[in-house]
Amino acid sequence: MGLENAIPVDGYMTTQLSRVINWARRSSVWPMPFATACCGIELMATASSRYDLARFGAEVFRFSPRQADLLIVAGRVTTKMMPVLQRIYLQMTEPKWVISMGACASTGGLFNTYAVVQGIDQFLPVDVYVPGCPPRPEMLIEGVMAIQRIIDEDNIPFEGDGSRKPLRLNLVTPNSTTVDMTINAS
Numbered sequence: 485m486g487l488e489n490a491i492p493v494d495g496y497m498t499t500q501l502s503r504v505i506n507w508a509r510r511s512s513v514w515p516m517p518f519a520t521a522c523c524g525i526e527l528m529a530t531a532s533s534r535y536d537l538a539r540f541g542a543e544v545f546r547f548s549p550r551q552a553d554l555l556i557v558a559g560r561v562t563t564k565m566m567p568v569l570q571r572i573y574l575q576m577t578e579p580k581w582v583i584s585m586g587a588c589a590s591t592g593g594l595f596n597t598y599a600v601v602q603g604i605d606q607f608l609p610v611d612v613y614v615p616g617c618p619p620r621p622e623m624l625i626e627g628v629m630a631i632q633r634i635i636d637e638d639n640i641p642f643e644g645d646g647s648r649k650p651l652r653l654n655l656v657t658p659n660s661t662t663v664d665m666t667i668n669a670s
């Protein structure tokens with residue numbers, strides 16, 4: 485991989501254990517897809533060769549929560565589904581992350597009805613809200629990268645009791661009043 489040329493053969497490297505662990509964590513974020521509607525199609529496209537989520541080490545979609553650490557909720561969630569989704573979240577490995585993909589997952593979208601949860605953050609600790617109806621794959625990738633940046637900086641926030649604080653990052657689209665795609669912590 486060219487490392488032999490960059491590093492002297494008889495040299496050695498030192499680093500902090502936490503940096504190595506964080507490098508491994510951010511390079512192997514394994515998603516658990518919970519796709520219930522049209523946003524799920526964009527989620528599938530994100531893993532396709534055109535967008536290639538594998539470039540970010542996050543293409544290994546697991547359908548067992550015990551092998552996943554990133555829950556991506558793509559689409560509307562009904563009140564009947566929510567206990568199942570909560571159980572899936574609880575079964576995932578720590579430290580785990582949640583992306584709310586699209587208007588329906590984040591707010592109920594246009595389904596303003598008693599049967600649809602009006603925002604999954606009422607029941608789950610959401611780390612990144614990806615806007616759109618549906619969001620483009622690039623936007624979802626930006627959401628994954630936002631989590632990777634937090635892991636990389638060793639910035640995983642914890643509550644006083646040791647549980648992890650949800651990040652609650654809102655991605656801003658390039659077409660909104662803010663020109664750059666930036667992240668706002670709220």
Ligand code: SF4
Pocket residue numbers: 521522523524558559560585586587588589593616617618619
């Ligand atoms: S946000 Fe739009 S595209 Fe996504 S599930 Fe809702 S209606 Fe479908």
